[in-house]
Amino acid sequence: MAGFDHERLVERASTLVTERPERVVLAFLLVTAAFAVGLGNVSTEAGTSQFASGIPAEEALSDVQREFGPPFGADAGTTQLIQRNRNVLSKPAMLRMLRTQERVEEREDLRVTGTSSAASVVARTVDPSATTTEAQIRALEGATPTEVRRAVRENVDNPAFTGSVSSDFNRESVSASATIAVVTHELPGGLSSGAAAGQGGTSPLTPIQQRVERVVANGDADVTVFGSGVLAAEFSQVITDSLLVVTPAAVVLIVSFLVVAYRDLLDLLLGTVTLLMAVVWTFGFLGLAGIPFSQMMIAVPPLLLAVGIDFGIHVVNRYREDRDDLGVDGAMNAATRQLLVAFFIVTGTTVIGFLSNFASDLGPIRDFGLVAAVGILFTFLLFGVFLPAAKVWLDRRRNRIPVPTYSQRPLGAEGTRLARALRGGVSIARVAPLAFLVLVLASAVGAGAYATGVDTSFSDEDFLPPEESPAYLEALPEPFAPADYSVVGTLNFLEDNFESTNDGEVTVYVEGRLQRDTALEELHRMGEDPPDSFVSDGRRAESTSIVTVVLDQAERDPEFRRLVARNDRDGNGIPDRNLGEVYDYLLASSASGEVSQHLAEDRRSTRVVYTTKADASQGAITADARTVADRHRADATATGNTVVFKAVSDLIFESAVTSLAVALALTGAFLLVVYRLLEGYASLGVANTVPILVSVAAVAATMRLAGISFNAFTATILAITIGLGIDYSVHVTHRFVDERREHGLFDALDRTVRGTGGALTGSMLTTTTGIGVLVFAVLSVLGQFGVLTALSILYSFLASMLVLPSTLVVWNRALGLDPERPLGEDARSTEDDRTPSGTPSATD
Structure with a gap:
């Protein structure tokens, strides 16, 4: 027997599920209602400044902004009015700009303290007494085109003029294709546009600049509005648009695969409701704990779906294996006894994988790790206790519920094509397990060495939508169609056309x-x-x-x-x-x-x-x-921004490496202890880790091969690969040990890959698709995160099906266990070379 008696806890949970399912269901519904209250408290946070908090370079930049900003009670903010025309220096074009400035100045709610532009400079050259925008308009209206051109030529060396016209300014023809006017706003004290924009991704200029946009749109000027408020607005808008695109797509694809996996309407509805409860619990916790919803949090629902779908399919599939022989209560009792232990190990390793992000110096990455870890714990409770109880309650009343039952046959059942396909890893393990394992590990080492060349990046563009949205996004109907984004296009235009921005x-x-x-x-x-x-x-x-x-x-x-x-x-x-x-x-x-x-x-x-x-x-x-x-x-x-962004970029790389090291170390230690306590074989933890090492190396190599950098989103991918990928190898290993107690080595492997492998296949197909839909998100880096996470699950599944059988055969040989005899009390070795009765045994 194992050194730790966990059977009593499992027995109590199984008894609760099968004997008092109504109470369990009611209790979980009440908790769900409590967490739903927290949904209304969820706030948002976006932008790059959330990552820079606490970095010495950022603190120095804040000191610079505080100490050398305007020495007044109110802070200043600016809005840029960008005019584009065949010749913005023509008299009509400059008049349009001045009239736009005048309309903006007249609005008290815009808190304008002054405006400046190339047109203002030219007007003051025509009439030096024209100190107001109204007077400057009169000055230009009264000037001839020749006088206007002469005034422009007088300012060709005036920085106040040349700094606001595009780099294609032609002195001879007195023409330019673009110009910038600057509107200065007075803001309440302590809310400077730069600093405030960093607080939660909002800016006091956002509502002001949105009103400026409406004022400009009502005029006849060829002018667009740009500034930190517009930037902050798009930081926030891209979160909403990404969720609107990703969530429905994930729901459609996941439900489609769940239909195939469950093949029963009641089971499909039960699994879907439990998934929804997991999301409500997690984001209710987010609101109650006061943790803001940032761009990184967009990845949390797909991660919960990934683990939740896996747990749900395992419960239903394992229950169906014994349903005909043992009945409702007996089948669920057997399923929970076997799966709760596996779910506990999976939850422990997954939580460790996510909490390893606490080693990061970046606040948003730590918040992401905490929320994801808490969400996985909630998922464990919901799918380990609530779903089995609800399943028992429903199946007892199935005959009275007017819903048709289609199929109760488990995935990977004997004789199916899937069962034959899943035996590939066992076939290899029969022929040359050690040679295959050496080849795989050598390839993993090579992939890991290649992956050391992965780049890191951090910039505003990581958090902004692309300049041109893909055609498939543009074709979406309302309300799913993304907004018309302008920031990236404007930034590129400024960089390309104004020397001062180069x-x-x-x-x-x-x-x-x-x-x-x-x-x-x-x-x-x-x-x-x-x-x-x-x-x-x-x-x-x-x-x-x-x-x-x-x-x-x-x-x-x-x-x-x-x-x-x-x-x-x-x-x-x-x-x-x-x-x-x-x-x-x-x-x-x-x-x-x-x-x-x-x-x-x-x-x-x-x-x-x-x-x-x-x-x-x-x-x-x-x-x-x-x-x-x-x-x-x-x-x-x-x-400065460049130095701060480089410092964040360096921290992102350090976070990726540190989180990986912490996740590997803690996961390995956890598995050694758990398998020693629960099964009596600590070395099973080592065997369990082999597929994950292969998966991590493959994911990292894929990043370099695909040209994907470590950024604010993908920095967590290696730790996530461990957290999610261990799920597959744990289920296989734990089922193998159970089967090995009653069967020979290869019979146990065969039964494992058909039973658990069938559930894992349904889980893999559903979760890779559900997470892969992030590729449709407006943010390209979020799409990269989705692709990498989906690949990490695929790699983990393949490694568990193909590599783990050979690993377990090598493990069996290393311990000197008879492959023909089941693991019995008299045949099991323990870590201290003795059975509980004191009889000598094989060394683990």
């Missing part, structure tokens, strides 16, 4: 006493001999900082120039003493606004913004920015 930037945040004599010299030296990814001006990096503010002010202000000269001991134009006096002068001058953008009020922190090359990689920019930051003697941190 080059990027990176920030070095410096903390220290900025009034010490050498402070500005040290900042200045940071930009010497710039690295390759930085844009250079001679031998210096192109940058803006408090140093450039000093140099610019000295160039246009003679009095300040003399102040700098008096305090510049080495004559290089950078003051190196009495810096407090220098700062005081700047703050009292017209440069005070520029100072506040680069020097903190307490003069203990500053930022230096470097321009980076458009073609430089995220990794190169981050490495070079950190190199430049290290040149400073004080505490300097490289930051």
Whole structure:
């Protein structure tokens, strides 16, 4: 006997299911009602900022935004008005832009504090007194086309003009195909557009920019609206649209396969209701626990369906195997006795697989792991206790329920084509198990080595829909048709047509006493001999900082120039003493606004913004920015979106590797302990793990072969492969041990792959299809996640059917067990080489 008496617990559960099914069903329905209350509390969270929380580079970026933002009680946000036309610099086109600006300014609910555009610059050139948009419209209306063109030519070197027109601006013909106007909004204090957009994927600019879109749409301008609010809105919209597309498709496909698997309407309805209850419990928990629903959570329902379908088919299939011989109660008692133990092992390993994501430093991945793990526990209770009880209750009344019964024959029954196909692994195990196992493991090692080249990625585009939705999505009827997304197309347009958006930037945040004599010299030296990814001006990096503010002010202000000269001991134009006096002068001058953008009020922190090359990689920019930051003697941190995204990308890879290692280690330990306690053979845990190692290597190699990177979604795939894939090998191993107690080695394997293998086949077909529908999601990375998860299940099924039989034969030989004799009390070996009675036995 095993060292742990689990039979009593299983007996109590089986008795409860068969003797008091009505009470069990009622109790579970009441719990479902309680969890349903939590559904109304579920909030959403989207976007990239949720992943960056707590990262040093992100914290430095938040400090920069807080310390060098506008020094007012209310924060500022901006909206871009993008005009596209054959010539946006023609008089009619510029008038349309100005009138659009005017309509936006007139709406009090848009909280507009100012607007600027190329048209505004040209109008002020025509009439310098035109300081309002209304006056600028009058100025352009009264100007001739010749005067307008002359005003444009006067501004060809004016950054305020050239920075807002597209890169195809032609000075000779005075034409350009696009221009950008900027609308500045006043926001409530503490709700800056950038920071707030990171809170739950929402932005205080979202409702404002949505109203701006309506204002623009009502006009006659060829203008589109863009900004962080529009970006945040699409982050959230893509979740809704993905669920609207994926959920119905999953339901249709899963029900179709369940019809084949159950072949009975009552069983189909019972399995479907139990699946729905699992989803309600899980997302009710989400609301009650206050965990937001993020893009990653879209994958939770398919994962619950995967495990739930597997459990449901196993219960019904195992019950049907004994239904004719043992009757309703006896068949369910036998099914629960055998399956509850298997379900417990499966649940334990699956939960370990998901909870291994707690090793990640990324909050959304930890939340995903927790919710998925809790959902699997709920699924275990529902399919291990509720469904059997409900099945008993229904079958006792089946004759009184006016629903036809089609087939109660189990999948993989003797004589079927499926049974013959499932015996392939057993046939190999009969002929050359060791050679086959060595070949498979060598291939897995090769696949794992190949998989080390998998890339990592993290960007806004991972969370946004494609620029053009696939035709099959566009063809869907309402309400399933996705929205008309514009963000990615607009971002690509800006990158392609505006030089100012081609080059990027990176920030070095410096903390220290900025009034010490050498402070500005040290900042200045940071930009010497710039690295390759930085844009250079001679031998210096192109940058803006408090140093450039000093140099610019000295160039246009003679009095300040003399102040700098008096305090510049080495004559290089950078003051190196009495810096407090220098700062005081700047703050009292017209440069005070520029100072506040680069020097903190307490003069203990500053930022230096470097321009980076458009073609430089995220990794190169981050490495070079950190190199430049290290040149400073004080505490300097490289930051900016590029650096933050690279840091998240690195953490994603670390999460994937760490979660895999933790999942493998804990799953292996769990299986060793469980099989030792329940079956007396710890080494069964090792045999049980072999198919999973093969599956993990195959999934990782497939990622590289298909060009799929580790990203915010796929970072969890290897741990999930362990969590879900172990399901198949556990069911086979546990059924094998049960059969082996009564039959010889190969008879036990044959009965296992036909009985359990039949259920696993139905489960595999249903779950791979149900999860595979994620490929239809609007988010392409979610589609990648769905494909990889479906493949991980397929690989796990194939490994369990083809590799595990040979593994069990090798295990049987390693223990010296007689393949012809059943495992009896006198033949079973234990880990301490002794039976419970003290009689020596074979060593495990």
